[in-house]
Amino acid sequence: MSKQTFIVRIAKPIEFEEIxxxxxxxxxxxxxxxxxxxxxx
Numbered sequence: 001m002s003k004q005t006f007i008v009r010i011a012k013p014i015e016f017e018e019i020x021x022x023x024x025x026x027x028x029x030x031x032x033x034x035x036x037x038x039x040x041x
Contacts, residue, residue: 011019028036 024036027033
């Protein structure tokens with residue numbers, strides 16, 4: 001098994017939209033949170 005390295009840094013403004021979409025995707029899969037289709041905007 002290979003070892004992975006991660007770098008934690010401050011997001012760049014150009015990355016904000018993509019990060020937002022990722023957060024919606026992750027949280028919408030948790031019980032009690034709205035689904036992506038419940039709040040499309």
